[in-house]
Amino acid sequence: MGSYFQILALLLLSLPCIFSQVTEFTSIDCGGDSNYTDKKTGLAWISDNGIMNHGKTVDIQNLNDEWEPYKKRRDFPTDDRKYCYTLDTKERRRYLVRATFLYGSTETADTYPSFLLYLDATKWATVTVFDGSRTYVKEMIIRAPSSSIDVCLCCATTGSPFISTLELRPLNLSMYATDYEDNFYMKVAARVNFGAPTKDPIRYPDDPFDRVWESDQVKRPNFLVGVAPGTERIDTTKNIEVNNREYPPVKVMQTAVVGTEGYLTYRLTLEDFPGNARAFAYFAEIENLRSNETRKFRMEHPYVPDYSNAVVNIAENANGTYKLYEPSYMNVTLDFVLSFSFVKTPDSTEGPLLSAIEISKYVQIGSKADAQDVIALNAILATLPADPGKQDKGDPCTPTRWEWVLCSSTAPRRITAIHLSQRNLTGVIPPEIQNMDALTELWLDGNSFTGPIPDISNLLNLKIVHLENNRLNGFLPSYLSSLPSLQELYIQNNYFSGKIPPALLSRKIVFNYNGNPGLTKGMRLGTKVKLVVGISVAALVAFIILVIWLSLRKFRRKASQQNSYKGGSLHAVTKPQNGHNLTRGAHLMDDGVACCIKLSEIEAATMKFTKNIGRGSFGVVYYGRMKDGKEVAVKIIGDPTSQGTKQFLTEVSLLSRIHHRNLVPLIGYCEEANHRILVYEYMHNGTLRDHIHDSIKQRQLDWLTRLRIAEDAAKGLEYLHTGCSPSIIHRDVKTSNILLDINMRAKVADFGLSRQAEEDLTHISSVAKGTVGYLDPEYYACQQLTEKSDVYSFGIVLLELISGRKPITEDYGTDWNIVHWARSLIRKGDVGSMIDPLLADSVKLESAWRVAEVAIQCVEQHGTSRPKMQEIIMAVQDAVMLEKGAENNQNISSGSGRAQSSRKTLLTSFLEIESPDLSNARLTPSAR
Ligand SMILES: *[C@@H]1O[C@H](CO)[C@@H](O)[C@H](O)[C@H]1NC(C)=O
Ligand SMILES: *[C@@H]1O[C@H](CO)[C@@H](O)[C@H](O)[C@H]1NC(C)=O
Ligand SMILES: *[C@@H]1O[C@H](CO)[C@@H](O)[C@H](O)[C@H]1NC(C)=O
Ligand SMILES: *[C@@H]1O[C@H](CO)[C@@H](O)[C@H](O)[C@H]1NC(C)=O
Ligand SMILES: *[C@@H]1O[C@H](CO)[C@@H](O)[C@H](O)[C@H]1NC(C)=O
Ligand SMILES: *[C@@H]1O[C@H](CO)[C@@H](O)[C@H](O)[C@H]1NC(C)=O
Numbered sequence: 046m047g048s049y050f051q052i053l054a055l056l057l058l059s060l061p062c063i064f065s066q067v068t069e070f071t072s073i074d075c076g077g078d079s080n081y082t083d084k085k086t087g088l089a090w091i092s093d094n095g096i097m098n099h100g101k102t103v104d105i106q107n108l109n110d111e112w113e114p115y116k117k118r119r120d121f122p123t124d125d126r127k128y129c130y131t132l133d134t135k136e137r138r139r140y141l142v143r144a145t146f147l148y149g150s151t152e153t154a155d156t157y158p159s160f161l162l163y164l165d166a167t168k169w170a171t172v173t174v175f176d177g178s179r180t181y182v183k184e185m186i187i188r189a190p191s192s193s194i195d196v197c198l199c200c201a202t203t204g205s206p207f208i209s210t211l212e213l214r215p216l217n218l219s220m221y222a223t224d225y226e227d228n229f230y231m232k233v234a235a236r237v238n239f240g241a242p243t244k245d246p247i248r249y250p251d252d253p254f255d256r257v258w259e260s261d262q263v264k265r266p267n268f269l270v271g272v273a274p275g276t277e278r279i280d281t282t283k284n285i286e287v288n289n290r291e292y293p294p295v296k297v298m299q300t301a302v303v304g305t306e307g308y309l310t311y312r313l314t315l316e317d318f319p320g321n322a323r324a325f326a327y328f329a330e331i332e333n334l335r336s337n338e339t340r341k342f343r344m345e346h347p348y349v350p351d352y353s354n355a356v357v358n359i360a361e362n363a364n365g366t367y368k369l370y371e372p373s374y375m376n377v378t379l380d381f382v383l384s385f386s387f388v389k390t391p392d393s394t395e396g397p398l399l400s401a402i403e404i405s406k407y408v409q410i411g412s413k414a415d416a417q418d419v420i421a422l423n424a425i426l427a428t429l430p431a432d433p434g435k436q437d438k439g440d441p442c443t444p445t446r447w448e449w450v451l452c453s454s455t456a457p458r459r460i461t462a463i464h465l466s467q468r469n470l471t472g473v474i475p476p477e478i479q480n481m482d483a484l485t486e487l488w489l490d491g492n493s494f495t496g497p498i499p500d501i502s503n504l505l506n507l508k509i510v511h512l513e514n515n516r517l518n519g520f521l522p523s524y525l526s527s528l529p530s531l532q533e534l535y536i537q538n539n540y541f542s543g544k545i546p547p548a549l550l551s552r553k554i555v556f557n558y559n560g561n562p563g564l565t566k567g568m569r570l571g572t573k574v575k576l577v578v579g580i581s582v583a584a585l586v587a588f589i590i591l592v593i594w595l596s597l598r599k600f601r602r603k604a605s606q607q608n609s610y611k612g613g614s615l616h617a618v619t620k621p622q623n624g625h626n627l628t629r630g631a632h633l634m635d636d637g638v639a640c641c642i643k644l645s646e647i648e649a650a651t652m653k654f655t656k657n658i659g660r661g662s663f664g665v666v667y668y669g670r671m672k673d674g675k676e677v678a679v680k681i682i683g684d685p686t687s688q689g690t691k692q693f694l695t696e697v698s699l700l701s702r703i704h705h706r707n708l709v710p711l712i713g714y715c716e717e718a719n720h721r722i723l724v725y726e727y728m729h730n731g732t733l734r735d736h737i738h739d740s741i742k743q744r745q746l747d748w749l750t751r752l753r754i755a756e757d758a759a760k761g762l763e764y765l766h767t768g769c770s771p772s773i774i775h776r777d778v779k780t781s782n783i784l785l786d787i788n789m790r791a792k793v794a795d796f797g798l799s800r801q802a803e804e805d806l807t808h809i810s811s812v813a814k815g816t817v818g819y820l821d822p823e824y825y826a827c828q829q830l831t832e833k834s835d836v837y838s839f840g841i842v843l844l845e846l847i848s849g850r851k852p853i854t855e856d857y858g859t860d861w862n863i864v865h866w867a868r869s870l871i872r873k874g875d876v877g878s879m880i881d882p883l884l885a886d887s888v889k890l891e892s893a894w895r896v897a898e899v900a901i902q903c904v905e906q907h908g909t910s911r912p913k914m915q916e917i918i919m920a921v922q923d924a925v926m927l928e929k930g931a932e933n934n935q936n937i938s939s940g941s942g943r944a945q946s947s948r949k950t951l952l953t954s955f956l957e958i959e960s961p962d963l964s965n966a967r968l969t970p971s972a973r
Contacts, residue, residue: 070255071132071213076102076119083113086249090114093211099128103207105149114210115147115180121206127163127199127445128206129438132213134189137898139221141256143212144196146181148174158204163197165190166411166443167230170317172198172206179265180209182257184233186216186405188226195439214255218894219874220291223323223407224375227910231323231405234315235383237261237269239399240278240300252294258401261302267314271384275306275396281331286368290874291325297401298329298369304396310346310386318381320406325373327401330359330366334395341390342397349377356390359398379404412456414442417480422450422460424475428494429468451486459483466511467491474499474517482506490514490535498522506530513537513557521564525549536561640713642724646672647715651679659732668727676727677712681720697723703769707761709784709794728792730785733758737780737845748888749928750789751846755896756921757791758783762839763914765793766832774830778838779819779852780845818852818863823908833908839917840864840903847897849881864904871901892928895920 070088074081077092090113100121121128134140142164148157157174162183170183187194198206221231238247241260249255261269278300285298302309315322334340341358352374363370383404387397413419422441429436441460442452451462460481466488473496474489482503490511497519501507508530518540525534526548533555542563549556550566558564648654650669658678659666667679697714704710715722730736733754736746746754765773775782775793782795821837824830841852844863852863860866870879876894899920905911912920 069215070249071211072114073130073211074114074117075130075208075210076117077114078102078117081113085112086255088249088255090210093119093130097128097130100207105147115145118147118149118207118209121198123201123205125445126437126448127197127439129195129197130211131193131195131438132211133193134191134213135215136189136191139186139188139216139226141184141186141212141214141216141254142194142196143182143184143210143214143257144169144208145183145210145212146172146174146207147179147209148177148207150177156203158201158207160201160204160206161199161444163195163199163411163439163444164230165195166413166440167408168411168444169196169232169408174204184236184257185408186221186231186233188222190410197439197444199445212255216254217292218876218891219871220254221323222874225407228410229407230410232317232408233403233405234318234322235259235313235402235404237403238297238300238401239302240280242280242300247294247296251296254292256294258294258297267312267382269311269313271310271312273304273306273308273310273386275304276309277303277305279303279332279398281367283331283367285329285331286365289369289371291327291371291403293327293369293371293401298327299331301329301331301398301400303332303398304387304389307389307396308345308386309397309399310384312382312384314381315379315383315404315406317406318379318383320379321376322379322407323373323375323405324377324379325371325403326399327403328357328359328370328372328398329363329368329400330398331400332395332398333366334360338394339392340395340398341393342387343390344385345388346384346386347377347379349374357387357397376407411443412458413440414452414458414460415483417477418460418483421475421477421481422447424477425463425465425470428470428472428475430471453483461506462486462488464488465492470494473497476500479503485509485530487511502528504528509533511535512539515539517541518563519543521545521549523548526552642713642715642722644715644717644720644722647679647722647724650677654679654681669724675712676729678725678727680723680725682722703765703773705761705764705768707757707790707792708764709792725794728784728794729787730789732781733783733785733791733842734780736785737849738851745789748884748892749925752892752896752921752925752928754783754785754789754791755843755846756918756925758793758842759839759914759918759921761791761793762835763918766835766914772832774832775835775838776830777816777819778835778842779816780842783842821908823906831908832914833911836903836911836914836917837908839914840900840911843896843900843903843917844879847881847893847900848879849883867897868901868904871897889928889930892924895924895927 072088072090073093073096074090075093075097077090078094080089080091082089097119100119103118103120105116105118132142144162157177159171159173162169162172164185164187169185172181172183174181196211198208200206223229223231236256236258237260238258239261241247241258241262244260244262246260247258252258263269279302280300282299285295287293287295287298330340332340339358340360341356343356344353352372357370357372359370360366362372387399389396419441426436437447437449441447441450442458446452449464449468450460451464453459453461461483462485463481464486467490470489470492472494474494476499478484478487479500480503483506484504485506486509487501487504487507488509488511490513492515494512494515494517496517498512498517498521500522501510502522502524505528507528509532511533513535514537516539517536520543521536521541523546525531526546531552531554534549535555535557537557538560540563541558541561544565545558647669650671651667652669654667656668657665658668664681667681669677669679671677697711709728710726711723712726713724715724762775762778765775777795778793782793784792784794786792816838819838819841821834823837824834841863844850844867845852848863848867850863850866854861854863860869867879870876876890876897879897880888880893899912899917902910902912903917
């Protein structure tokens with residue numbers, strides 16, 4: 046029995062380790078005819094037979110490299126189309142995407158191919174084969190823009206497009222994160238392992254991320270030439286500590302070159318340069334230097350002032366030998382020919398050493414077709430007769446357009462015409478078409494569409510509409526006659542019925558409606574039809590009157606019940622005496638939710654203001670209990686100046702309009718004898734600030750509770766930003782304005798500083814208000830207030846939740862500001878050190894990482910780079926799932942995990958957890 050469980054435990058422990066890397070890799074052998082595991086790397090390759098239904102398989106002639114995935118290639122037709130592979134990704138996760146091209150020798154004297162490679166709408170490379178026996182490798186490092194990417198080939202100028210393999214490798218957390226990843230991908234131009242023992246590249250399993258590290262022994266034109274005399278190769282078998290950001294493989298770091306004559310020089314060409322690059326150098330001291338020996342050097346070329354003057358002392362920088370030192374340039378401009386040299390300093394006894402380099406070009410992410418248009422096109426694709434493999438993929442407009450659409454020429458690219466005549470389409474015309482408002486031509490004639498004309502009243506640019514020869518039915522909508530650009534409308538040979546809108550007949554357009562037996566022109570409605578219509582209208586009117594009468598009665602009864610329940614403690618809805626028009630013409634309290642409460646009642650409830658429970662933005666807050674037992678928080682507006690009055694009225698008018706479960710509800714107000722008082726629902730658990738920073742209460746907040754609080758508060762703010770019209774900016778988001786109710790659910794409080802964002806302005810100028818430590822620096826500097834200022838402050842709240850630190854501390858020395866502190870840790874990829882020591886080991890790193898990542902985006906310098914509240918909510922929900930995944934994993938050990946393992950997603954299996962069961966374990970229903 047005991048041993049049985051031991052084996053089980055062993056299996057459970059080892060399973061994720063075996064599968065984590067391999068299952069997350071996508072390795073497609075293009076042109077291959079079967080699935081197999083390749084012996085050299087142990088990777089599982091799948092044939093693209095089931096994925097790609099275009100092109101043909103070709104055996105490679107005179108193969109130098111006998112590696113199985115390279116034995117066949119797939120050739121595509123030479124035409125105007127693009128041919129795309131779709132790869133599943135996890136949005137915002139970083140990946141290495143690799144395509145390889147080995148052509149082999151040509152049987153005929155044909156020229157080698159040259160064609161384009163695209164990743165979505167981003168131009169990736171021009172693949173030009175000069176040498177049939179060389180494997181051309183194209184790699185791109187991306188942060189996935191959505192849940193899938195398309196790799197497309199097209200536009201051959203010679204020969205036909207082809208591909209040998211396509212590989213997708215997820216990277217770990219912060220690897221290869223850059224400051225530019227919102228707008229740029231990174232195209233790998235060189236990744237070289239110096240001192241390599243053979244010509245073979247190093248990749249999986251030596252590199253767990255399966256990067257290809259090219260050997261410096263490879264000989265080809267303009268690759269690592271101009272090597273300085275005295276350059277020697279050194280190596281070690283000792284382990285190297287590589288736990289830095291980019292985790293280069295130990296095997297790569299175990300070899301190096303040393304310039305024994307005091308300098309190292311190399312020259313190589315960088316494809317597609319000049320350009321801006323991310324460049325890394327990897328060093329590890331692998332010689333045992335004696336105490337009278339030193340190794341110090343400088344980079345002489347390329348000359349970059351800040352870097353070239355710095356002395357590289359590997360052992361000192363890495364704080365020890367056999368440890369990785371990884372200096373890098375975030376953004377350096379390089380030429381097509383890169384010459385670089387390292388030279389020892391005069392006081393150094395040893396020459397320079399180099400283990401590896403990596404250089405990637407920043408490639409601007411191409412502009413995709415409009416998202417709404419793409420949704421509509423995909424809905425239309427679904428009506429095409431089944432043969433999904435032959436259907437169009439990739440971006441509809443870039444690099445080549447789908448053959449049945451036309452696109453506008455400027456970004457964002459819009460669909461201007463759909464040509465699907467006689468394509469055997471069936472079903473109803475997809476209603477999504479209503480958002481394609483750049484459409485000028487719609488050709489859907491000669492198909493088998495059924496049902497009515499979809500709503501096309503928004504398509505104001507429509508000129509030509511062909512719907513003839515289908516099986517459409519229903520009435521002709523009257524807006525057709527007022528589509529401003531319409532010139533031609535063909536609907537003949539369908540089953541339309543009813544009256545043709547007279548304005549359509551009188552308009553000067555081409556209009557063909559023959560062959561619709563049910564269609565009538567003008568006023569010739571049959572008397573029978575009239576009678577039927579008359580009767581139904583009368584019945585309908587009678588029915589509506591009945592419904593209104595019934596609901597009125599019900600409503601009145603309910604209202605009178607409520608009044609008697611309240612025992613008269615709260616007045617019925619009243620309008621204020623002074624009719625301040627704050628809400629754009631609507632009277633204050635028009636919504637009739639907050640009530641006016643008598644001062645005497647408030648005094649009774651609070652026992653003459655005895656129990657002080659805190660201080661809000663404008664005044665002291667007291668605890669109270671109304672006659673009906675309801676607990677309340679009573680806020681007295683401190684200074685009854687005119688400013689105070691205005692803010693008081695603002696708050697009342699705002700709050701009485703806003704209802705959301707994550708916003709503290711206003712119960713009533715009082716404006717009597719110079720007192721201005723607001724009465725809120727009492728929040729039993731006080732402020733979030735107390736729970737995080739107060740040493741007695743804080744133990745209650747485990748990580749999942751913190752995540753739930755973050756999600757609640759984010760939903761409250763999101764409602765203010767997008768659910769209210771006009772939208773509202775809170776302006777004072779902080780942990781002491783996030784309150785916790787009796788169930789520890791969070792509600793956002795204190796709208797005293799809120800201003801309604803003008804509908805037609807993107808910002809309002811006003812004196813910067815807010816709390817030190819939470820104040821958006823951009824708002825402070827420019828006085829331009831947007832929702833993104835709240836996002837900034839909320840980012841600080843998230844950082845507090847993760848770290849348990851205050852936004853500003855005196856006792857942390859140089860790291861007094863939480864933003865600087867967190868940013869430097871994130872840059873190092875060290876989320877572990879950010880986590881609140883009180884949470885200790887109870888947090889999954891991936892979950893914390895997800896929140897930290899979005900928090901750092903929130904505190905970006907520029908508002909435009911910060912996420913929206915909606916994106917923050919999604920990130921927090923992700924984090925909850927990642928965290929909960931750990932619990933689900935335990936289900937496996939109880940034997941019920943079998944069904945779940947089929948739901949393993951790429952991400953979760955990589956992180957060695959199960960994805961939660963979405964059908965019943967979805968955390969909270971959305972707020973509204
Ligand atoms: C290869 O594997 C893929 C994915 O697992 C599968 O869809 C396909 O049917 C397999 N093909 C063959 C020939 O076994
Ligand atoms: C991924 O990153 C985590 C945290 O930094 C680390 O513990 C883990 O070993 C990394 N995985 C690999 C394969 O390097
Ligand atoms: C890199 O630096 C150049 C010059 O300073 C700048 O124009 C560019 O926007 C920066 N970023 C990228 C990704 O190229
Ligand atoms: C360091 O000292 C050793 C003997 O202790 C000597 O052989 C060697 O030449 C010295 N190296 C240098 C660079 O002075
Ligand atoms: C360098 O390493 C030594 C021991 O290996 C350690 O005591 C010291 O704190 C380290 N210094 C830094 C700055 O990390
Ligand atoms: C439509 O269907 C007919 C009959 O099945 C077929 O002959 C024709 O090729 C199809 N047309 C298209 C464009 O698929």
